[in-house]
Amino acid sequence: MSEPAPATNYLNWNYSIRSWLLTTDHKRIGLLYLMGVTFFFAIGGLMASLFRMELATPAGNLVTADTYNKLFTLHGVVMIFFFLVPSVPGVLGNFVLPIMIGAKDVAFPRLNLASWYVYIIGGCITLYVAVTGGLDTGWTFYTPYSSTYANTKVITAALGVFITGFSSILTGLNFIVTTHKLRAPGMTWMRLPLFVWAIYATSLIMVLATPVLAITIALIAIERATGIGIFDPAIGGDPVLFQHMFWFYSHPAVYIMILPSMGVMSELIACFCRRRIFGYSFVAASSLAIAIIGFFVWGHHLFVSTQSPYAGMVFSFLSFLVAIPSAVKAFNWTATMYKSSVSWQTPMVYAMGFMGLFLIGGLTGLFLANLAVDIHLHDTYFVVAHFHYIMVGGALMGYLGGLHYWWPKITGKLYPEWWGKFSALTVFIGFNLTFMPQFVLGFMGMPRRYYSYPVEWQALNVLSSAGATILGVGYLIPMIYLIWSLKNGKPAPANPWGAKGLEWTTPSPPPMHNFEQTPIVTEEAYAYGNEGHGHG
Amino acid sequence: MNKLFNFFPESASTVAGPLDSLIWFLIGLTIFFTLGIGLTCIYFAVRYRRRHVDEQPVQIEGNLKLEMLWTIIPLIIALGTFYWGTRMFLGMITRPPDAVPIYVVGKQWMWKIQHPDGRREINQFHIPIGTKFQLIMTSEDVIHSFYIPAFRVKMDVVPGRYSTIWFEATKEGVYHLFCTQYCGTSHSAMVGKVIVMSPAAYEEWLAGQSVGRKETMVEAGTRLFTERACVTCHDGRTGAQGPLMRGVFGKPVELSNGQVVVADESYVRESILKPQAKLVKGFQPVMPTFAGQLNEEQILQLIAYIRSIQSAEGTTGGQTK
Numbered sequence: 137m138s139e140p141a142p143a144t145n146y147l148n149w150n151y152s153i154r155s156w157l158l159t160t161d162h163k164r165i166g167l168l169y170l171m172g173v174t175f176f177f178a179i180g181g182l183m184a185s186l187f188r189m190e191l192a193t194p195a196g197n198l199v200t201a202d203t204y205n206k207l208f209t210l211h212g213v214v215m216i217f218f219f220l221v222p223s224v225p226g227v228l229g230n231f232v233l234p235i236m237i238g239a240k241d242v243a244f245p246r247l248n249l250a251s252w253y254v255y256i257i258g259g260c261i262t263l264y265v266a267v268t269g270g271l272d273t274g275w276t277f278y279t280p281y282s283s284t285y286a287n288t289k290v291i292t293a294a295l296g297v298f299i300t301g302f303s304s305i306l307t308g309l310n311f312i313v314t315t316h317k318l319r320a321p322g323m324t325w326m327r328l329p330l331f332v333w334a335i336y337a338t339s340l341i342m343v344l345a346t347p348v349l350a351i352t353i354a355l356i357a358i359e360r361a362t363g364i365g366i367f368d369p370a371i372g373g374d375p376v377l378f379q380h381m382f383w384f385y386s387h388p389a390v391y392i393m394i395l396p397s398m399g400v401m402s403e404l405i406a407c408f409c410r411r412r413i414f415g416y417s418f419v420a421a422s423s424l425a426i427a428i429i430g431f432f433v434w435g436h437h438l439f440v441s442t443q444s445p446y447a448g449m450v451f452s453f454l455s456f457l458v459a460i461p462s463a464v465k466a467f468n469w470t471a472t473m474y475k476s477s478v479s480w481q482t483p484m485v486y487a488m489g490f491m492g493l494f495l496i497g498g499l500t501g502l503f504l505a506n507l508a509v510d511i512h513l514h515d516t517y518f519v520v521a522h523f524h525y526i527m528v529g530g531a532l533m534g535y536l537g538g539l540h541y542w543w544p545k546i547t548g549k550l551y552p553e554w555w556g557k558f559s560a561l562t563v564f565i566g567f568n569l570t571f572m573p574q575f576v577l578g579f580m581g582m583p584r585r586y587y588s589y590p591v592e593w594q595a596l597n598v599l600s601s602a603g604a605t606i607l608g609v610g611y612l613i614p615m616i617y618l619i620w621s622l623k624n625g626k627p628a629p630a631n632p633w634g635a636k637g638l639e640w641t642t643p644s645p646p647p648m649h650n651f652e653q654t655p656i657v658t659e660e661a662y663a664y665g666n667e668g669h670g671h672g
Numbered sequence: 673m674n675k676l677f678n679f680f681p682e683s684a685s686t687v688a689g690p691l692d693s694l695i696w697f698l699i700g701l702t703i704f705f706t707l708g709i710g711l712t713c714i715y716f717a718v719r720y721r722r723r724h725v726d727e728q729p730v731q732i733e734g735n736l737k738l739e740m741l742w743t744i745i746p747l748i749i750a751l752g753t754f755y756w757g758t759r760m761f762l763g764m765i766t767r768p769p770d771a772v773p774i775y776v777v778g779k780q781w782m783w784k785i786q787h788p789d790g791r792r793e794i795n796q797f798h799i800p801i802g803t804k805f806q807l808i809m810t811s812e813d814v815i816h817s818f819y820i821p822a823f824r825v826k827m828d829v830v831p832g833r834y835s836t837i838w839f840e841a842t843k844e845g846v847y848h849l850f851c852t853q854y855c856g857t858s859h860s861a862m863v864g865k866v867i868v869m870s871p872a873a874y875e876e877w878l879a880g881q882s883v884g885r886k887e888t889m890v891e892a893g894t895r896l897f898t899e900r901a902c903v904t905c906h907d908g909r910t911g912a913q914g915p916l917m918r919g920v921f922g923k924p925v926e927l928s929n930g931q932v933v934v935a936d937e938s939y940v941r942e943s944i945l946k947p948q949a950k951l952v953k954g955f956q957p958v959m960p961t962f963a964g965q966l967n968e969e970q971i972l973q974l975i976a977y978i979r980s981i982q983s984a985e986g987t988t989g990g991q992t993k
């Protein structure tokens with residue numbers, strides 16, 4: 137596939153703003169998402185840098201306690217609902233999933249555009265909340281604090297999250313139907329790239345779990361607005377019921393955030409090892425297993441919330457169980473590298489970073505799944521460190537790895553390789569410096585969401601804040617060189633990595649309808665041994 | 673300050689030691705697998721690095737035996753850890769029969785502690801070594817969480833219900849008491865000190881405190897029981913409208929719908945605030961609700977009183993300690 141790129145592609149056929157804002161092309165929508173999530177990531181990151189600065193000294197002195205509370209709340213809301221959840225599916229899923237299965241577009245292109253608008257509307261409402269009084273409930277919205285006691289803009293913020301939820305649901309729906317209906321001839325289920333499997337499993341969770349979040353958030357707004365007792369015991373409600381409903385969404389949501397990145401990982405490892413993923417079917421099945429078991433572990437957030445100890449035991453057991461499919465993935469990725477041909481290019485450096493951080497994140501999950509240990513560690517910085525290892529160390533590393541991997545395809549430009557590696561390494565080091573001390577702080581008993589803290593914990597907190605600075609630089613560098621590459625990068629060939637997969641058979645950037653003619657698939661995914669390409 | 677570089681939490685209760693062994697086991701496990709897999713990856717990445725551009729490695733499909741192996745071994749480790757943690761958890765939550773009750777009310781943003789002898793403390797908590805204490809806790813507003821890291825105990829303090837924890841301190845010292853459930857503006861100021869003393873020092877401290885001491889919790893409860901006219905229905909006369917209170921606490925109660933429940937703190941609380949929610953078999957739904965008329969502390973005093981007459985033989989107003 138080395139014929140010269142055709143003159144028109146999805147980027148240059150029309151430059152008007154209108155052609156972007158009304159586009160139904162999944163590739164352009166992917167780029168719209170890229171702008172959205174990058175913007176929200178910057179906002180969320182800014183908030184984090186402010187409160188990390190506050191935490192450099194034990195006493196509260198940079199901002200007020202209320203401001204601090206609003207900062208960590210909005211950091212959580214923005215990063216989770218407006219960055220992590222839509223990042224990989226919205227940007228990379230939208231861009232490559234249809235191409236990977238040999239389709240011209242997603243099943244419902246207009247619905248796809250609607251998803252983006254719904255996401256942006258939700259985001260604007262949240263920004264409005266941020267500038268007009270804020271929200272101070274924590275991203276978890278625990279009742280009765282959120283429903284009765286908080287004096288901040290709870291109802292408006294709830295509306296923002298509620299609306300954004302529909303964007304997830306619609307995107308999920310679109311990917312499910314697309315995967316079922318639009319696969320190219322010969323693209324059987326067992327030939328799907330593992331990224332598609334992961335996005336498919338994620339979409340199932342999005343469609344099944346997000347409505348529960350919508351209901352829960354709506355109930356808070358109803359209780360707050362009308363005084364009907366749902367969660368506040370003072371008016372006849374049950375506050376712990378809220379926690380059950382909230383985590384029924386929010387635990388699976390953890391998998392909405394990490395599964396897509398696991399899918400990216402499989403693509404990266406396969407490509408940069410030139411090797412079919414070891415135990416393909418086990419890796420594919422483990423995505424589904426995670427999606428399913430992940431629905432039954434929510435109670436591990438309630439071990440000390442007066443939930444029945446017997447319920448606690450069941451949830452603890454299932455939480456240990458859900459760790460197994462993740463372990464299976466890690467072992468299979470490692471085995472894929474055995475006797476392979478490893479190339480240390482930027483996406484692979486990110487992939488290796490993912491491995492390290494995800495392993496630590498996953499294994500520290502065993503501490504929290506454990507009933508006795510969770511009594512000590514629950515709601516301390518240990519939990520904060522744990523989920524950042526999964527959701528930033530894992531999900532975000534996967535996202536950045538994927539972005540670097542598909543960047544030449546998306547933009548038709550190559551980025552400077554040296555800077556790519558340097559930024560991956562900076563992120564890895566900065567990340568560990570930021571969050572490793574937080575494990576220790578949690579083990580020592582420092583509660584999360586603390587504006588001021590005992591002096592003996594200053595050293596570790598300063599270390600963490602310093603690490604956050606490095607981490608911040610690590611995120612800024614790619615923003616700069618990726619944007620730089622748009623104009624100055626070397627033109628990318630159709631397949632710069634020598635990768636398998638349909639997306640590499642079409643020019644970079646792809647033509648408007650992805651392929652000149654519908655591909656016919658005759659081989660498995662990652663058929664690296666096969667001579668030639670076999671893709672029609 | 674050498675405290676600045678101390679990375680180990682104090683361990684000052686009977687559960688801290690065994691729990692730390694489990695934590696150390698898990699830390700070992702984490703290091704083992706992270707380094708094990710991580711170093712293997714790095715080794716492979718170096719050993720099998722791409723030597724020329726169009727290198728094609730041999731293809732390996734997969735291996736069922738290996739898949740089984742790395743499913744089953746982690747499963748066994750996971751189940752073992754689950755078993756270890758769950759057994760310990762059961763010990764941590766089962767209240768020992770000889771534990772002295774202490775009542776805790778959390779509110780934005782302070783901890784109010786009532787000892788059985790009527791002493792009250794705010795954000796401070798004096799206890800002796802070697803005595804088991806059971807905390808019976810509730811909140812006046814939002815959810816808080818009562819956490820003493822040095823004891824490795826934590827429990828949410830939820831409005832509208834009671835939660836309990838117990839502990840036995842083993843080491844003298846002053847320890848942190850934290851609220852770990854985010855509860856608003858001054859969440860991080862909802863902290864206190866737990867002062868653990870030797871039994872002798874504790875007695876001395878108690879003696880110093882007793883000057884001007886008010887009634888004990890049980891005495892206060894006894895007084896309320898009369899003042900609020902509970903006694904008119906619950907005095908055990910034949911023909912009295914309500915059941916006799918003596919001997920109720922801690923025992924199973926048969927309800928009018930045939931259910932049997934144990935009369936614990938939450939049950940008594942519900943009986944006072946929502947009397948019609950669980951009707952005792954053989955009685956009419958005539959008890960008025962006291963919701964809004966008694967505050968959390970008064971309810972706890974009534975409970976302390978009802979608890980104090982839990983053995984049918986005991987005399988009225990018996991001290992809990």
Ligand SMILES: [Cu+2]
Pocket residue numbers: 386387390433434436437
């Ligand atoms: Cu969870």
Ligand SMILES: [Cu+2]
Pocket residue numbers: 816817851852853854855856858859860862
């Ligand atoms: Cu609090």
